[in-house]
Amino acid sequence: MLQANTITFLKQLAKNNNKPWFDKNRDKYEAAKEDHEALVADILSGLSKAEPVFKEQKAKDCIFRIFRDVRFSKDKTPYKAHFGAFFAKGGRKYPGAGYYLHLEPGGKSFAGEGLWIPEPPLLKQVRQEIDYNFNDFKKIIEDKKFKKYFKKIEGEQLTKVPQGYKEDNPAIEYLKMKGYTVGCKLSDEEISSKSLTKKTLEIFSAMKPFVDFLNRPLD
Numbered sequence: 001m002l003q004a005n006t007i008t009f010l011k012q013l014a015k016n017n018n019k020p021w022f023d024k025n026r027d028k029y030e031a032a033k034e035d036h037e038a039l040v041a042d043i044l045s046g047l048s049k050a051e052p053v054f055k056e057q058k059a060k061d062c063i064f065r066i067f068r069d070v071r072f073s074k075d076k077t078p079y080k081a082h083f084g085a086f087f088a089k090g091g092r093k094y095p096g097a098g099y100y101l102h103l104e105p106g107g108k109s110f111a112g113e114g115l116w117i118p119e120p121p122l123l124k125q126v127r128q129e130i131d132y133n134f135n136d137f138k139k140i141i142e143d144k145k146f147k148k149y150f151k152k153i154e155g156e157q158l159t160k161v162p163q164g165y166k167e168d169n170p171a172i173e174y175l176k177m178k179g180y181t182v183g184c185k186l187s188d189e190e191i192s193s194k195s196l197t198k199k200t201l202e203i204f205s206a207m208k209p210f211v212d213f214l215n216r217p218l219d
Contacts, residue, residue, distance in 0.1 A: 112183035125217035
């Protein structure tokens with residue numbers, strides 16, 4: 001769970017997204033950061049029971065910085081008004097699929113992910129994997145446990161059929177995609193609940209076969 005002070009900090013940051021305010025409230029940020037790190041460490045511990053690769057990871061390997069890179073963005077606000085962590089075999093910099101937890105008050109929190117905007121060579125390999133093993137892919141995304149949390153696979157789509165495929169391919173809906181992600185919303189009540197870690201691990205468990213499939217080209 002996130003402590004009440006952490007949620008309050010994120011709410012206040014959203015309304016005061018500027019350096020003077022942040023500097024004045026840096027102690028609140030440090031406390032919120034520690035709270036988030038403790039939560040991420042708890043989730044890592046839970047993940048490691050099913051996937052030993054997570055035993056060697058630390059919270060800092062998964063957590064994204066709160067400071068925004070505004071060099072090429074129209075939005076010049078310096079900070080993210082949320083906490084984010086990506087759980088994958090190689091930590092947050094892993095190029096393949098993984099699990100993501102986004103914590104943002106105001107009904108904007110969610111758990112999910114998958115493969116978000118992969119590099120072209122990996123995307124090509126994933127498309128090939130889906131094409132060759134579409135029955136396996138369908139079985140995963142149509143499983144009751146998966147559908148309990150995820151309504152659909154999300155991702156930007158090409159307007160044209162990718163090179164090497166035909167429009168009548170049974171998997172064409174997915175072969176046109178540029179990324180493969182899913183998400184399950186978390187209410188403000190859920191992110192402040194003692195059961196947040198348990199709920200997050202349940203969601204991640206439901207999407208594990210999906211993540212494993214997307215990572216086949218990298219295994």
